[in-house]
Amino acid sequence: QVHLVESGGGSVQPGGSLKLSCAVSGDINDNYALGWFRQAPGKEREFVATISWSGRSTHYAASVKGRFTISRDNAKNTGYLEINSLRPEDTATYYCAVRLHYSGSDDANLFDYWGQGTQVTVSS
Secondary structure (H helix, E strand, O other): OEEEEEEOOEEEOOOOOEEEEEEEEEOOOOOOEEEEEEEOOOOOOEEEEEEOOOOOOEEEOOOOEOOEEEEEEOOOOEEEEEEOOOOHHHOEEEEEEEEOOOOOOOOHHHOOEEOOOEEEEEOO
């Protein structure tokens, strides 16, 4: 079994920043990609960012490109999502996910394990 725990969410003003973390633990011995997704109230879950096992390949949703940065520390089995220049429309529950594959993806259906989510609220 694989467990993911997100942390780092909170309430910030527009223009603020947060750094989300995703701690991966359990029986995971293969290389895996990470992804971040988010879901706002009344909306469908949407892709945010993904990173390959090596960290050399990243991909972002157009709405966050240039403001969000995905990274990982394989020695710590932890992924990160640094989010800057936050906007009210970034308000959502943010989920990290593991894909048991070297490469990341923007397709949530290709991910095998999910965390419980961390809330990000952006308001003045």
